Amino acid sequence: MSFARFEVFSKIAELGSFTKASQQLNMTQSAVSHAIASLESEWGVLLINRDRRKGITLTEVGQKSLLHIREILNRMEHINQEIALVRNLEIGTIRIGTFASASSCLLPKILSEFQKKHSQIEFKFYEGSYEEITEWLNIGIIDIGFVVEMDSTSTFEIIPLIKDKMVVAFPSNHMLNHQEIINIQDLQKEPFIMPTGMYQKYIEDLFKQENIHPTIRFEVHDCNTIANMVKEGLGITIGPELFLKTQQNIQLGTLNLTHWRHVALACPSVKEASPAVREFLAVAKKVFKSKS
Incomplete structure (x- = not known):
C-alpha cells in the first residue's frame, strides 16, 4: 500500500481539483490522475466523480474512506516525528486553522517563541471562519485551530489564551x-x-x-x-x-x-497529538499565561 496515493487523494479532496493538487504536490497532473486510478483499481471502487461541468466530487465510499485516510496520514506524521526525536532530529509539519484577528495578533507571538528552539518545524496555515475551523478540526484537515467560546458539548481539548x-x-x-x-x-x-x-x-x-x-x-x-x-x-x-x-x-x-469573548486553541486530543503539536501548545500556554 502506497501512502503517496493517500496523500494525493487527501489533497484532491481538500482542494477540489486535480490541477491544484498536482501543483501543491509538485507532481504532473497525469501522475496525480494515475495515482487515483490505481487506488480505485486496487480497491475496486470509484472514489471520485469526475464531471466536466460540475467539477469533481467524492463518492459516498470516497467520503467515508477520506476520514480513515487522513487519520492514517496523521498517524504516519506522528510516527516520523517520534522516530526523529529518538535520533535527535527535528522534523514535522503543524497545520493550524486561524481567523483574521488571531493571524495578525496572536499567531506571530507564538511562532516567534516557538521557532527560537524549533526552527526546522514547518507550518501550514488555513484561514477561515470560526465555523470552518471547527469543521476542519472535525475532519482532520488541521491539527489545531484558534477558536472562540467553545461550548460544553465540544469534544476538543481547549487551551485558553x-x-x-x-x-x-x-x-x-x-x-x-x-x-x-x-x-x-x-x-x-x-x-x-x-x-x-x-x-x-x-x-x-x-x-x-x-x-x-x-x-x-x-x-x-x-x-x-x-x-x-x-x-x-x-x-x-x-x-x-x-x-x-x-x-x-x-x-x-x-x-x-x-x-x-474567550480566544483559545483547540485540539482533538493533546495526548494523541504529534510531538511538534504538543510542543506548540506548550509554547502557546507559556506565551499567554499571564493574559488568559
Missing part, C-alpha cells in the same frame, strides 16, 4: 469620540452594522439586557467589510477589540457593559 473585550467602533469624526465610557443606550438611534458571524449573539444579548432595539442598517458577515463600512461613515458597530484595534481610521470606545 486571552480574553478579548467587545468594544464600540465608529468613524474618527463621530460624536462618540469624546466619551470615555459609552452608554449602550446612546447607540439605540445610531445606524448600526450588525455582524452576522459568531459573536452576533453577544451583541444581541447586550442590547436585550438593556431592552434596546438597535437601528440596524446593515447585516454583514465579513469583519473586514464591517470595518471598512465603519470607516466610510455608514454606521457604527460592536465587535472584538483584538480585531478592531488593528484597523486604521476608526475609533474604539469602551461600553458601560463589559462583555468578553
Whole structure:
C-alpha cells in the first residue's frame, strides 16, 4: 500500500481539483490522475466523480474512506516525528486553522517563541471562519485551530489564551469620540452594522439586557467589510477589540457593559497529538499565561 496515493487523494479532496493538487504536490497532473486510478483499481471502487461541468466530487465510499485516510496520514506524521526525536532530529509539519484577528495578533507571538528552539518545524496555515475551523478540526484537515467560546458539548481539548473585550467602533469624526465610557443606550438611534458571524449573539444579548432595539442598517458577515463600512461613515458597530484595534481610521470606545469573548486553541486530543503539536501548545500556554 502506497501512502503517496493517500496523500494525493487527501489533497484532491481538500482542494477540489486535480490541477491544484498536482501543483501543491509538485507532481504532473497525469501522475496525480494515475495515482487515483490505481487506488480505485486496487480497491475496486470509484472514489471520485469526475464531471466536466460540475467539477469533481467524492463518492459516498470516497467520503467515508477520506476520514480513515487522513487519520492514517496523521498517524504516519506522528510516527516520523517520534522516530526523529529518538535520533535527535527535528522534523514535522503543524497545520493550524486561524481567523483574521488571531493571524495578525496572536499567531506571530507564538511562532516567534516557538521557532527560537524549533526552527526546522514547518507550518501550514488555513484561514477561515470560526465555523470552518471547527469543521476542519472535525475532519482532520488541521491539527489545531484558534477558536472562540467553545461550548460544553465540544469534544476538543481547549487551551485558553486571552480574553478579548467587545468594544464600540465608529468613524474618527463621530460624536462618540469624546466619551470615555459609552452608554449602550446612546447607540439605540445610531445606524448600526450588525455582524452576522459568531459573536452576533453577544451583541444581541447586550442590547436585550438593556431592552434596546438597535437601528440596524446593515447585516454583514465579513469583519473586514464591517470595518471598512465603519470607516466610510455608514454606521457604527460592536465587535472584538483584538480585531478592531488593528484597523486604521476608526475609533474604539469602551461600553458601560463589559462583555468578553474567550480566544483559545483547540485540539482533538493533546495526548494523541504529534510531538511538534504538543510542543506548540506548550509554547502557546507559556506565551499567554499571564493574559488568559
